Amino acid sequence: PIFISRKDLLFSIPKSHMFLNMPYHLQQAVLEDSKKTIRELQLDENRKKELASALHSQFKDWLYATGNIRQLYCLQGD
Numbered sequence: 001p002i003f004i005s006r007k008d009l010l011f012s013i014p015k016s017h018m019f020l021n022m023p024y025h026l027q028q029a030v031l032e033d034s035k036k037t038i039r040e041l042q043l044d045e046n047r048k049k050e051l052a053s054a055l056h057s058q059f060k061d062w063l064y065a066t067g068n069i070r071q072l073y074c075l076q077g078d
Helices: 015-021 024-040 045-066 069-077
Strands: none
Touching (some): 045 069
């Protein structure tokens, strides 16, 4: 992956998209830390379902906002 500094851009990228410009190993560290934090939460089943639904919804929104949903459609077609 290519790392692009914010100062090198002619336009600003929302902070939510800066994760994509991180080197792969840093992305993996962030994801592992997030998974660990979620696993350590003391949630009842209803709250776990709410969290899973919220994560799914945000991921789906991200797929459409970035255009990455096309990749999933292409994989389904193969």
